[in-house]
Amino acid sequence: MxxxxxxGYPRIGEKREWKKALEQFWKENITETELLTEMKSLRINDLKKxxxxxxxxxxxxxxxxxxxxxxxxxxxxxxxxxxxxxxxxxxxxxxxxxxxxxxxxxxxxxxxxxxxxxxxxxxxxxxxxxxxxxxxxxxxxxxxxxxxxxxxxxxxxxxxxxxxxxxxxxxxxxxxxxxxxxxxxxxxxxxxxxxxxxxxxxxxxxxxxxxxxxxxxxxxxxxxxxxxxxxxxxxxxxxxxxxxxxxxxxxxxxxxxxxxxxxxxxxxxxxxxxxxxxxxxxxxxxxxxxxxxxxxxxxxxxxxxxxxxxxxxxxxxxxxxxxxxxxxxxxxxxxxxxxxxxxxxxxxxxxxxxxxxxxxxxxxxxxxxxxxxxxxxxxxxxxxxxKSASRNNHEVQSEVESWKDVEPKRDQHYPTRQKIQHEFFQLPLLPTTTIGSLPQTPEIRQARLKWRKGDWLDQQYDAFIEKNIREWIQRQEEIGLDVLIHGEFERNDMVEFFGEKLEGFAFTRYAWVQSYGSRCVKPPIIYGDVALTEPMTVKEITYAQSLTEKVVKGMLTGPITILNWSFVREDISNFDVTKQIALALQKEIKFLENNDIHMIQVDEPALREGLPLKTEKQKEYLDEAVYAFKLATSAVKSETQIHTHMCYSEFGEIMNTIDQLDADVISIETARSHGELIANFEEISYEKEIGLGVYDIHSPRVPSVDEMVNNISRALKVLHPRQFWVNPDCGLKTRGISETTAALTNMVEATRQVRNLNGVYQDLPNPKRTTHI
The missing domain is CATH 3.20.20.210 (TIM Barrel)
Known part of the structure; x- marks a missing residue:
């Protein structure tokens, strides 16, 4: 027979009981014995099913x-x-x-x-x-x-x-x-x-x-x-x-x-x-x-x-x-x-x-x-x-077809754009910023839940989000960051948020999967043709920009990450789905640019995870990823600076692809991997600007100023100071307010110390290409 x-079977429980027990233990709200008892109960239940x-x-x-x-x-x-x-x-x-x-x-x-x-x-x-x-x-x-x-x-x-x-x-x-x-x-x-x-x-x-x-x-x-x-x-x-x-x-x-x-x-x-x-x-x-x-x-x-x-x-x-x-x-x-x-x-x-x-x-x-x-x-x-209408949006299908033989690209090559952008933004050497999200406190999560349940009206919820944006714009200015973010307080998840505003997506209540540790994600379901009908991010980002003279980055999630972090329909190719997403993002980027947001980060943390395991299949995937990213981002003006972010992958294997994305600035995780990626820049020449994460946000510890000075200094052994941005290695959504404030304060102080190191970096020319120093 x-x-x-x-x-193997999911370990998290039908309603994330596993996650909740772990986090209660880490907060010392339950004992180790209570944790082990809860975990045993979950195991037995799963086996019985x-x-x-x-x-x-x-x-x-x-x-x-x-x-x-x-x-x-x-x-x-x-x-x-x-x-x-x-x-x-x-x-x-x-x-x-x-x-x-x-x-x-x-x-x-x-x-x-x-x-x-x-x-x-x-x-x-x-x-x-x-x-x-x-x-x-x-x-x-x-x-x-x-x-x-x-x-x-x-x-x-x-x-x-x-x-x-x-x-x-x-x-x-x-x-x-x-x-x-x-x-x-x-x-x-x-x-x-x-x-x-x-x-x-x-x-x-x-x-x-x-x-x-x-x-x-x-x-x-x-x-x-x-x-x-x-x-x-x-x-x-x-x-x-x-x-x-x-x-x-x-x-x-x-x-x-x-x-x-x-x-x-x-x-x-x-x-x-x-x-x-x-x-x-x-x-x-x-x-x-x-x-x-x-x-x-x-x-x-x-x-x-x-x-x-x-x-x-x-x-x-x-x-x-x-x-x-x-x-x-x-x-x-x-x-x-x-x-x-x-x-x-x-x-x-x-x-x-x-x-x-x-x-x-x-x-x-x-x-x-x-x-x-x-x-x-x-x-x-x-x-x-x-047979549903959602899978038969002829307008979307026609737009994808119109790009069939067109190669998206920026109007100006990078060296020219870099000069235009440096003049446009007037940032200091070693500009400091963060990746995108700021702490999502229990108060924020509760407010979102009340709004979703209908206990709060849109006006009350919007006022609450604006209050958090105001507080964090002020806090970022007090810390001394050079480029600010609005904090993404209105966003539940970096993919789910966008999927909720796009046609062709559906959302679940309990369809969670484990990403790392107790971190669970609830991937959207791409079940139909993807289309943008109205701006998704303009309201919050332009509000944040109105509060400060400093630059506020627009924050989007890239097409490859939205694809790879979703459950995707199987009746058409992944590449066709990605192009639909990219064209929707292209429209959103234009909305931001038309509202005077000229620094826009399009995150692709999942780009490498979709890489086929077989070497011979990888080029096709990477070529399609580059095409989709450029399709989303290449229609902007030269002064508009496109950023992207990637995390927790073997980047050395795909540095050529990263370069082909033609993003003006890329930020990459290196803190948790102890700076191993930096060694790659001893072997390659990379002309664009880059932020190598100087501290690990997935740990509650607050790194010292000296530790981050060492991390910055190490990067500057292989990257020119005009290339290097200083930032954490990922978003700060899961961290607390006090530890985030302390860590960013130390990061800014570390940057100040490196900038002032005997005046070495005060008056360096803008290089035409990478210089290893």
Whole structure:
């Protein structure tokens, strides 16, 4: 019989109970015991739902208190040196690594492959001696067995992927560290085997990236070493997010099962299966349900796909599952009571995807006629959405078509624009600014909630927003910032805010997904053609500008980020959707410019996260991203300065693309990565202006003046002072007022000290190109 399975389940709860418990603990409003009790209750509830749906192989250990990569590092005692004086088993140490404390900065955080989930980057020295501190998988396995009689499928991040995602050692030390880790993995699996676990899922998503033959040989050696030490437990090597390039070698690895993504593989995994077959001694876990989007599947197509698969793999050796962990989608559609029926009926969140897996599995095991009614219901729901007016806006479609053979570009080249802008704005050397958002206090969130519920009228809410803008314009002036922001107090989320003002978007009430730590986002749903009907940001930004003689930046979210941080329709290409968004933003930028806002930041923090894992596919994606950004921004006058911001990604790999965006100023996170990006500028020449974040806003600690002086000075070793802007590494929405004020005050003072350093930077010429000093 074919089995059903899940790769992973959302950990946050139907209404973010997980997030709320964590934040209450961090605020010391609940004890550690109370936190652990709440988390256990959530885990048990999630396991019970999967059992009640009828899933055969239910994952355990996919739950995390913060991040699964951090879990793996801490489990093996691989904690940064600056935290080693703390109890390595303590929960507080675990959170300190992720969030920092008064004495130590947090570990770096970056994107989990090409998703909007962020993981904590393990820091491992070449001479590290990992040990098994605690077998967390054994605990979760026993919990599921004792509480719900579930013989769960423990899930662990594989050793090759874990080390590939780590930092702190040189490439030559990789094999040495791997050899130290493999015996510990064997110990974990043997303990699970002794406890009665039948299957264990070992996640190796790194196998879906571009690997060398040397890498593949290494993987073979690792799993040969693991398999020969096990007797009864079955190992399922799980890949996702793309096809595997070395198909024949991967499916021949010494494991009991292979998990392949049949959704995001663009047909490559299926083609390889048809061409090369599948080993008769292994189980195939077929990821046929999209784990990264929220639309009901065409189950007829999925059944046809599965029929092709079972022509190569016996039904008894087949597992039906999602393409990846359901961590990347919301929990359930059932709590959404305000969506239009034709849209709601076309959606499938985690629970509904499990239903789809069960339907497919039952069809294979019991015959199609047993699920025929459900198949017809799915088809009817999809057809209603296809025929809706929202997907047939001919004006938008015509406008996109009109740009088909047009390359957007600015009127003047950058060196000319730079001179015009320096004369226009008259900013001091090393101008100080922030990224965009300012603290969203409980008072602000409560006011927005009252307004949304109708308890406050528009006039009362607008007055409240203006009050906060006034207070923060004054506070920014007192701090001494050179370029101000209005604070984004009217914005709930940097994507959701814009989606609410554009046609073609829909919004949910509880469709949250985890982004990093306790930070959850509620992605908009792009279900129709995107159109702008009236200005989105002009009112608040022009009001802020009326309060000060200093420059106030207009703040927008870029087309690629809106796309990547939304759940996107699948009936047209992503590129066509992006062009629709870009044209809407182009209109908004013109509205701002016509209202005398000439410094406009168009943020693209998600640009790199959409980068395909396969090297050969990346150029097309990056070319489309550049086109969309320029389509949105290139119609402005030369004196209008276009800024953009990006955060938490491997920027060195895409610096050429960043340059091609042709933004006048870019700000990039470097504080949490300890300034590693700065080293890139020792190797490349970059002529435009840039802000490298001088402190980490994701930690509550307030960095000292000296610390930021050092960060600024380090950047000035590779960037000309006329290029460099001073700013935090990201928006300040999640920080408190007092810590934000203190940190920005220190940042401005640090800048003043660097400016006045023996008068060195007082009268430097405006360079025509990058000068390394």
């Amino acid at each position: 074919t089995k059903s399975s899940t790769i 999967q059992k009640d749906i009828g899933i055969d192989l239910i994952p355990v250990g996919d739950f995390s208190m913060y991040d699964q990569v951090l879990d793996t590092a801490v489990m093996f005692g691989l904690i940064p040196d600056r935290f080693k004086h703390q109890d390595e088993k303590a929960l507080q140490t675990y959170f300190d690594i992720a969030r920092g404390n008064d004495k130590a900065v947090a570990s770096e955080m970056t994107k989990w492959f090409n998703t909007n989930y962020h993981y904590i980057v393990p820091e491992i020295e070449a001479d590290a001696e990992p040990t098994l501190v605690e077998n967390r998988l054994l605990h979760y396995f026993q919990e599921a067995k004792e509480k719900l009689a579930i013989n769960g499928k423990p899930v662990i991040l594989g050793p090759v992927t874990f080390l590939k995602l780590s930092k702190g050692f040189e490439k030559k030390d990789f094999n040495k560290l791997l050899k130290k880790l493999v015996p510990l993995y064997i110990q974990v699996l043997q303990e699970l085997e002794n406890a009665g676990a039948e299957w264990v899922q070992i996640d190796e998503p790194i196998l879906a990236t571009t690997l060398t033959e040397e890498d593949i040989t290494l993987v073979k050696d690792v799993y040969q070493s693991i398999q020969q030490e096990l007797s009864s437990i079955k190992t399922l090597l799980q890949t996702y997010f793309e096809a595997v390039d070395h198909y024949e070698e991967i499916v021949s690895l010494p494991v009991d099962g292979i998990g392949l993504d049949f959704v995001h593989d663009e047909g490559a995994n299926l083609d390889n299966l048809k061409k090369y077959g599948f080993p008769e001694d292994k189980t195939l876990a077929a990821g046929v349900i999209n784990g990264r989007n929220i639309w009901r599947e065409n189950l007829d197509i999925k059944l046809s796909q599965l029929e092709t698969i079972i022509s190569k793999v016996e039904k008894k050796r087949l597992i039906v599952q999602p393409s990846c962990s359901l961590l990347h989608v919301p929990v359930t559609v059932t709590t959404e009571t305000e969506l239009q029926p034709h849209l709601k009926n076309a959606l499938a969140f985690a629970d509904q995807k499990l239903d789809e897996i069960k339907i497919l599995t039952d069809s294979l095991n019991n015959g199609r006629d047993t699920v025929e009614a459900k198949l017809k219901e799915q088809a009817q729901s999809r057809e209603e959405l296809w």
